Amino acid sequence: MLGIMLASLTILIGRAVYLQVLDKQFLKHQGDLRHVGIMPILAHRGRITDRYGETLAVSTPVKSLWVNPSEFLKADVPEDKLRAAAGYLGIKVEEFRRRVGDDDRRAFAYLKRKMSPDQADQVMQLGLPGIYVDREYKRYYPTGEVAAHLLGLTNIDGKGQEGMELAYDGTLRGIDGVRRAIRDGKRRIIEKIEEIRAPVSGQDLQLSIDARLQYVAHRELKSAVSRHRARSGSLVLMDARTGEVLAVANEPSFNPNSRGRVMPGISRNRAITDLFEPGSTMKPMAVACALELGLTHPRAIINTQGGTMYIGHNVVKDVHSYGVMDVTKVLQKSSNVGVSKIALSVPPRKFWAFYHNLGFGQPLETGFPGEARGRLSDYHGWSAFEQATLSFGYGVSTSVLQLTRAYASIANDGAMPMASLTRLEGDVETHRIMSPKTAASVRAMLEKVVSREGTAIQAAIPGYRVSGKTGTVKKLGARGYTTSKYIGVFAGMAPASNPRLVMVVMIDEPSAGEYYGGVVSAPVFSRVMQESLRILNIAPDQPDAPLIAARTDSPA
Numbered sequence: 324m325l326g327i328m329l330a331s332l333t334i335l336i337g338r339a340v341y342l343q344v345l346d347k348q349f350l351k352h353q354g355d356l357r358h359v360g361i362m363p364i365l366a367h368r369g370r371i372t373d374r375y376g377e378t379l380a381v382s383t384p385v386k387s388l389w390v391n392p393s394e395f396l397k398a399d400v401p402e403d404k405l406r407a408a409a410g411y412l413g414i415k416v417e418e419f420r421r422r423v424g425d426d427d428r429r430a431f432a433y434l435k436r437k438m439s440p441d442q443a444d445q446v447m448q449l450g451l452p453g454i455y456v457d458r459e460y461k462r463y464y465p466t467g468e469v470a471a472h473l474l475g476l477t478n479i480d481g482k483g484q485e486g487m488e489l490a491y492d493g494t495l496r497g498i499d500g501v502r503r504a505i506r507d508g509k510r511r512i513i514e515k516i517e518e519i520r521a522p523v524s525g526q527d528l529q530l531s532i533d534a535r536l537q538y539v540a541h542r543e544l545k546s547a548v549s550r551h552r553a554r555s556g557s558l559v560l561m562d563a564r565t566g567e568v569l570a571v572a573n574e575p576s577f578n579p580n581s582r583g584r585v586m587p588g589i590s591r592n593r594a595i596t597d598l599f600e601p602g603s604t605m606k607p608m609a610v611a612c613a614l615e616l617g618l619t620h621p622r623a624i625i626n627t628q629g630g631t632m633y634i635g636h637n638v639v640k641d642v643h644s645y646g647v648m649d650v651t652k653v654l655q656k657s658s659n660v661g662v663s664k665i666a667l668s669v670p671p672r673k674f675w676a677f678y679h680n681l682g683f684g685q686p687l688e689t690g691f692p693g694e695a696r697g698r699l700s701d702y703h704g705w706s707a708f709e710q711a712t713l714s715f716g717y718g719v720s721t722s723v724l725q726l727t728r729a730y731a732s733i734a735n736d737g738a739m740p741m742a743s744l745t746r747l748e749g750d751v752e753t754h755r756i757m758s759p760k761t762a763a764s765v766r767a768m769l770e771k772v773v774s775r776e777g778t779a780i781q782a783a784i785p786g787y788r789v790s791g792k793t794g795t796v797k798k799l800g801a802r803g804y805t806t807s808k809y810i811g812v813f814a815g816m817a818p819a820s821n822p823r824l825v826m827v828v829m830i831d832e833p834s835a836g837e838y839y840g841g842v843v844s845a846p847v848f849s850r851v852m853q854e855s856l857r858i859l860n861i862a863p864d865q866p867d868a869p870l871i872a873a874r875t876d877s878p879a
Contacts, residue, residue: 364500365460368481369525371474371488371495373534374567374746380474380488382460382481386443387436388412390422392429394453404449411445412438436479437461462488466534468576469541472592473532473744475692476579485590487528487744489692497525529746531567536560539854540570544828547847548574551833557594558829558847559727560855563822565751566731566740568724569855571595596693598720599829602794603657603840604814605716607733607765609666610650612677614761618668621651621764627660637708639663655771657778657793659715666714667707674710675702680739680756681729683721687742697721716794727827730814733769733790734822737762766790770819782815782845784853786863790822791815791848793840798832808832813844817852818864826852 371380409419412435422434434446436459443456462477464470475486483492500522540558548556553574560570573593577585591597613619625648630641639659645652653661666674679685684699698720700709712718721729724742732739737757769790773779778793794812797804811830816822828844828851837843856863 364502364522365458365481366497366499366522367524368460368462368477368497369495369527371528371530373530373532373537374569375533376529377534379466379470379530379534380462380464383463384440385437385459385461386440387457387459388434388438388443388446389455389457390432390434391453391455392423392425392432393427395423395451396425396427396453398452400451404451408446408449408451408454411442462579464579466537467580468578470532470534470537471577471579472573472590472594473530473571474579476582476585476590479582486592486692487530490690491528495525495528498523531562531569531743531746532571533569533858535858536570536851536855537572539858540572540851541574541576543847543850544572545574545576547828547830547843550835551830551837551843552835553830553843554832554834555593556828556830556847557597557723558826558851559594559723560824560826560851561727561731561742562740563731563734563816563825564740565747566728566742566753567747568742568744569824570851571724571744591693592691594723594829595687595689595691596695596722598695598697598722599810599831600717600719600796600799601721601726601814602716602796602810602812603659604726604792604794604812604827605719606654606657606662606714607769607792608678608681608729609662609669609674609714610654610768611733611757611761611765612674613665613669614764615677615757616669616673619650619665621768622649624649625653625658625661625664627653627658627664630658630660632660632663634663634667634708634711635706639708639711651768651771654768654792655774655777657772662714663711666710671702671705671710674713675699675705677756678713678719680754681732682725682739683719683729687722687725687728689724689742689744691744695722695725697725716796723827723829726812726814727825730816730827731825732756733762733765734816734825735762766816766819766822769815773815778839778841779813779815779845781841782813782848784817784849784856786866787817787853787856788819788865789815789817789849789852790819791845793845795838795840809838811838811840811843813840813848815845815848815852817856818861820864823859823861824852824855 368382370378372378406416409416447456473486475488476484477488478484483489501519544556544558556574558572561568571594577589627645630644632639641658641660645656645658678699684697686696687694709718728742736759738753739756740751740753769792771777773782773789773791779791782789782791792814796810798808814827816825826848828847830843833843
């Protein structure tokens, strides 16, 4: 028996020496697997700023609390400490217990994420078993709802979900680092051994918008949508020379800092993603096409035939009978009959090509998620009536941003810039749409629209010459165009002598009684444009002009 015991002891000692001296790497590796772990080091997400560096989105350090249920449930936690912890978390004790659960085999569950560090520290000071803290980042938007539709938002893990946060997620997110750490038997970190890979912070993103102008646009659009009890509204303000979007607003808006209150669909940037028929705001494009081809001129006489024109079995009507007028007055009075006659003088292929070159039916290529490209049917299938309706904005669909860029071609002497949501440096890409002479002629005619005899006197700005065009659009219903739902639009530019800014305002389904574009949208244009010109220190081009009393009965 003694021999057997000595032999067994010798074998055990030999095995121990073999494992701990001769082949110690195996046990070391197995121990490391149980006690040495790999931890991520979260990268700091880049900021989003306006064109002058004003912060619009920033990631701030926060803490997240998690619990090891198997450890927590085995401990006898006093009720008073449990209530205190629930109070710091802002929940009831029952909710605290629900989050922990009753499965003592689980090793992980979040109690609350993205907490303020002070709150998390208060819970940790209670010394509850099985509760641990991790450091994370929370996205914060200082401007709240003012620029929410453009900025978008991130999910709880810091990944872009909407807007520019999604479009530039790869640039903003950066690359997480990796660290090796030693944990004890309860998976608590004892020591951080080494940093395997350092985190790479995300790059900052500088947008084209001016935070000051964005606030003005948001304020005035929100007021107008509320005053006219409208379904929604959108506005885009653009630099006429560069195509940079200086402000883009939508109503109703949302607060990206309160994700739980964001209703489905409300975070959509309707100015970029939604389409509508632009109505009479397309008339300057049809006139510009005919001018460019030499088929008409501003003083050419047109007989509007008592405000009614038959094209086959279809009829085009004006709000009033204007009789004989020149092309300038056709735009000033917004005559459907007059602009239809101008459009029908243009060969369909060339008419389509002009609209196509303006970007209708094509993507804007801004990179914004869900960007609409609009609709422009092929000219081979056009009838004469369809070509006529295209001249006053039916049968073609566009977004507010797309229409704004088209008007920039008139403002920028016929050269249309590419729309941009980020600040541009260096040379700007433009496309020649029409000659400078044609653009100047259209601008001069559109000045008559913003006059006592025109449809947009409420778009006037004291001290500045303004060019623009109203649009009052019947919405398409289940049985054709309805007479109870309208879209009011105004598109314009200032100063008209040398345009610097272009803006389109669209109010969808105003229901407070007024619905004409010259009444619901033009005043928004006037207020936003006036303050924008002042903020940007753009000099008046008509400082001695008298203030003209506004009319309220303007047709489309």
